[in-house]
Amino acid sequence: MNQISRVASSGFSPERLARIDRLLSEKYVGPGRMPCAQFLLARNGETVHETVLGNRDVERGVALTADTVFRIYSMTKPVACVALMTLVEEGLIALDDPVAKHIPAWKDLGVFSAGVDPFMTTPPARPMQVVDLMRHTSGLTYGFQSRTNVDAAYRKLKVEEMHGGHDLESFIGMLAKLPLEFSPGEAWNYSVSTDVVGYLVQKIAGKPLSQVLRERIFEPLKMTDTGFFVREDQRSRFGACYNATPKGGLKLQDDPEVSPYLQPPALESGGGGLVSTAADYMRFANMLVNGGELDGARILSPMTVRLMASNHLPGGKDLTELSRSLFSESTNAGVGFGLGFAVVFDPPKTLVPCSMGEFYWGGAASTAFWVDPVEKVTAVFMTQLLPSSTYPIRRELRTLVYSALTQTNA
Template identity: 50%
Template sequence: MQGIENIAGMSPERLTNISNHLNQQYIQKGKIAGTVTLVYRRGEVTYFDAQGMMDVERNKPMQKDSLFRIYSMTKPITSIALMQLYEQGKFQLSDPVHRFIPEWKGLRVYESGRAPLMVTTRPKRPMQIHDLFTHMSGLTYGFTERTNVDAMYRKKGIGTFDLEPQGSLQDMINDLAKLPLEFSPGSRWNYSVSTDVLGYLIEKISGQSLDVYLQDKIFTPLGMKDTGFYIPKDQQNRFSACYMRGTKGSLTLQDDPQESYYLNKPEFLSGGGGLISSASDYLQFCKMLLNNGQCDGHQIIGKKTLEFMTTNHLPNGCDLGSIATGSFSESLYDGVGFGLGFSVALDPTKSKTITSVGEYAWGGAASTAFWIDPEEDMAVVFMTQLLPSSTYNFRGQLKQLIYGAIVD
């Protein structure tokens, strides 16, 4: 490949390291089925490759337009959507959540014991909308399986990995009114169903259902034709299978694309993890973020609002390592802060990961990932379908491979 011209300051020869690494270390060894990787820099797609299989059982090769369960990569979309309403003056970030969810006014904080004999206390202050954006609300996820509050969530089916979630968004809000918080809002960071609550606030404030709002205000303006809460019939042949790591590292089918929950419109519209998308569609969202909130002539969010959202909002400028409870694989904790819906790189030397200060990102439970690096004018989208995302460190490895290809 000697003599091939660099594209947008990236070496095509060095970019082939991505394909080689994923193929040799993961696909050929049967650790993952397949991947789609997209790199976009200085207004150009510098790398776009589909590798392996989208459905091992049916011997279907991965395609560039394959569809994926993006799980928590839904969160930044929901966060942007609610901040559109913020720009219209519909709420303040300091507003108590009970202004919009009155039944949450009496929420209490877990102290000890088990239901129904548990001890709870009053929170030091009411939960604010800001706390939901930053995951400092005191809410949690059932699947983390770390505390007695997590166990109560599991009993109610809240924030679990059920293939077919039961009930509606309203049902979840009603159930959460009866459960204690993990801690007083604003005091700690804990990954949680907070962004699902943001989705509920979008419905309450806009008067539209979450799917209709996202379609009108984000997907249609950005030309995201492959993104939604379920897969229409004419797109179902592009839907990837989802796998889990089985014994000895082999793949176990977790969700069959031809029998999936996602083939029909769900009752529960999850702003925290419910969307299906393609790499190209998600890149449209990323282009908008890179371009100060604008894409294809549509201003989705204001420039200053986006800068505000991608600034570290943790108390006293601290990182996740100083304030988070437990750990979670969507982000490193040391040297990484959190904004309004995104992780934010504060100190790459502390996180020991090559990137730029100010890079913002998130990922999904099935090992998908994206990041935006404003300093390098670059966006990366990585799609695969392997639960959980902690199985392999794709994000760290992709950063080595992709930043290693920047030559100008």
């Protein structure tokens, strides 16, 4: 069976899928708005389309290849959450556990009311639970949001710095000294919560986070290029990262030949520290769409994946109703949040083609993935352009993919 016949038999139109290449080439890579673009699309675990365009290193004129290693930033979060859920399945931790049960230093965390440092606080309405960390309703924050006095305190202490002077233990110690932005469960705020998830994984498993991820996820799934730093044998495939300029161009942000990612980080960030390839992350996505198993390696049970991919926001609300974050994706109507990723629960409100129960997330350098359990579609998009809010590429890709799907399961 040739490629065109194979794609058509998967329920996709080859002619319509070609629009993806045109969009990425003519709108983004060709005009220099993005350095490169790699898009991998699969249905029922079989690849039906791949795009590889541009340069992974613009300054040196090095072309993008299918095995390029990317900084995936917040696409680390679903991986850390899957790791925690493997421990939940073993009965070692529960989603309704108070976080202070596992981090005693946090038992007296207060909610910000006034002040700069020292802060004035009030007691939370209820204790923070593990589920609050997974769904970003913990009251924690990110310093880069620059909205509040608490954000400023995060920046001053360099709480989020992966290649600085603190590790996960000292990271947890710093957070013990800072107030929460709101009482747990009261709102949604994108935050360092998933870094705390990574700490819990490390503490409960009794091993470094990197080792736990390798043993429980990467090795079973044969994700050979995913980790917290770029190994010596990967350096020739490591891409450069760029900032978008006001005029639509590119400015080098991280040179792959001198990048801090070439060395193991002080802080193994479950919230944003991994590097990976499109092929590796597609194996992770295919494990999820297949109910927690891939090629004989079972990571989670189907019921656990279903639990993760349900909307866990209080009151069944969506992100537009509950978000206090400046995060670029937080305005999505009809989209809630599960245990590690966003979840579509009202497709018409999103104003893009999608399925009920579809779940997804992205990274700061404009990378993205989604998993559609109804159509058995998985997609991974890789590039290296900061910030992720620069272009609406994620919504555009969804539109083009589903406009090419001519045989549906719904």
